[in-house]
Amino acid sequence: xxxxxxxxxxxxxxxxxxxxxxxxxxxxxxxxxxxxxxxxxxxxxxxxxxxxxxxxxxxxxxxxxxxxxxxxxxxxxxxxxxxxxxxxxxxxxxxxxxxxxxxxxxxxxxxxxxxxxxxxxxxxxxxxxxxxxxxxxxxxxxxxxxxxxxxxxxxxxxxxxxxxxxxxxxxxxxxxxxxxxxxxxxxxxxxxxxxxxxx
Ligand SMILES: [Zn+2]
Ligand SMILES: [Zn+2]
Numbered sequence: 001x002x003x004x005x006x007x008x009x010x011x012x013x014x015x016x017x018x019x020x021x022x023x024x025x026x027x028x029x030x031x032x033x034x035x036x037x038x039x040x041x042x043x044x045x046x047x048x049x050x051x052x053x054x055x056x057x058x059x060x061x062x063x064x065x066x067x068x069x070x071x072x073x074x075x076x077x078x079x080x081x082x083x084x085x086x087x088x089x090x091x092x093x094x095x096x097x098x099x100x101x102x103x104x105x106x107x108x109x110x111x112x113x114x115x116x117x118x119x120x121x122x123x124x125x126x127x128x129x130x131x132x133x134x135x136x137x138x139x140x141x142x143x144x145x146x147x148x149x150x151x152x153x154x155x156x157x158x159x160x161x162x163x164x165x166x167x168x169x170x171x172x173x174x175x176x177x178x179x180x181x182x183x184x185x186x187x188x189x190x191x192x193x194x195x196x197x198x199x
Contacts, residue, residue, distance in 0.1 A: 002157070002158045002159050002160070003158060003159065003160040003161075003162065004154055004155055004158035004160070004161055004162070005162045005163075005164055005165075006155065006161055006162065006163055006164055006171040006172055006173050007151065007164060007171065007172040008164055008166075008171060008172065009170040009171055009172060009174060009175075010172075011151070011172050012143075012144055012147065012148040012151055012172060012175075013144075013175070014117065014118065014123075014124055014144070016144055016145065016147075016148070017035055017036055017037045017042070017123075017144075018036070018037055018038070020145055020147060021034040021035060021036045021145060022034065022035045022036075022123050022130070022144045022145060023035075023130065023131035023132060023144070023145045023146070024044070024123050024126070024128035024129060024130055024131055025128060025129045025130075025131055026046035026048060026049060026051055026128075027051075027128060028046065028049055028051045029046060029048050029049040029051070031046055031047065031048025031049060032046075032047050032048065032131050033045060033046035033047055033048075033051070033128070033131075034047065035123045035125060035126060035128065037057065037125065039057070040056070040057060040058070041054050041055060041056055041057055042054070042055040042057055042125035042126065043055075044126050044128065053126060055125045055126060057125070058109050058110075059109075059110045060085075060107050060108065060109055060110060061078065061107070061108050061109075061110040062078070062079040062084075062085040062105055062106070062107055063076050063077060063078045063079055063105070063106055063108075064076070064077050064079065064090055064092045064103035064104065064105055064106070065077075065103070065106060066092075066094075066101070066103040066104075068094040068096065068097060068099060068101070069099065069101050070094060070097050070099035070101075071094060071096050071097040071099065073094070073096045073097075075094050075095050075096060077092045077093075077095065077103075079092075079105060084105075085105070085107075087105055088104065088105055089102050089103065089104055089105065090102065090103060090105055091103075118130065118142065118144075120140065121133040121140040121142050130142045130143070130144070131145075132144075132145070132146075132148075132149050132193075132196045133196075134192045134193075134195070134196055136179070136180075136185065136188065136189055136192060137179070139177070139179060141180065141189060141192060141193070143193070143196070146197075149193060149196060149197055150197070151172065152176075152193055153190055153193050153194060153197065155172075155173060156180065156181070156186045156189060156190050156193070157186070157187075157190045161173065
């Protein structure tokens with residue numbers, strides 16, 4: 001019986017983009033491209049046509065803060081509507097007395113975008129479709145890159161799975177949805193993944 005020792009929780013995650021990269025489809029030529037990231041930006045580069053994109057990872061907060069001309073209190077109103085965030089001055093209502101007045105829109109860096117989830121088989125920064133993407137009974141089955149794909153095939157086809165030593169509570173396999181780990185589905189999912197590996 002084949003055995004596999006699982007890997008630590010964050011071995012293959014969107015954080016892998018910081019080092020090994022996430023493989024995605026180029027929006028221009030549909031060839032293979034790579035998404036990587038550093039602290040400031042996320043980057044896309046196509047390995048076939050050379051198309052490149054950069055995305056600022058900083059998340060900004062927009063607000064109007066002011067002293068109310070009617071009641072004299074200081075207030076802050078967050079501007080959530082992306083369409084309004086580009087104005088330099090907006091009319092907002094004082095949250096205390098309801099009086100409306102124009103105020104300067106302030107933009108402050110709030111946080112880095114740690115958009116760390118793969119949703120609908122797309123990378124979190126550019127929304128590009130993953131290169132290793134297929135579906136099983138309507139559910140997306142994907143791998144971030146070749147290393148991750150090899151891990152999934154190894155893990156799911158092993159007869160015996162062990163947690164890594166060191167006593168971590170969570171391991172890499174905890175990222176996997178239950179339908180992928182269910183014994184009755186495993187063999188078919190491994191087949192799908194192997195097809196991705198060959199393609
Ligand atoms: Zn391309
Ligand atoms: Zn007021």
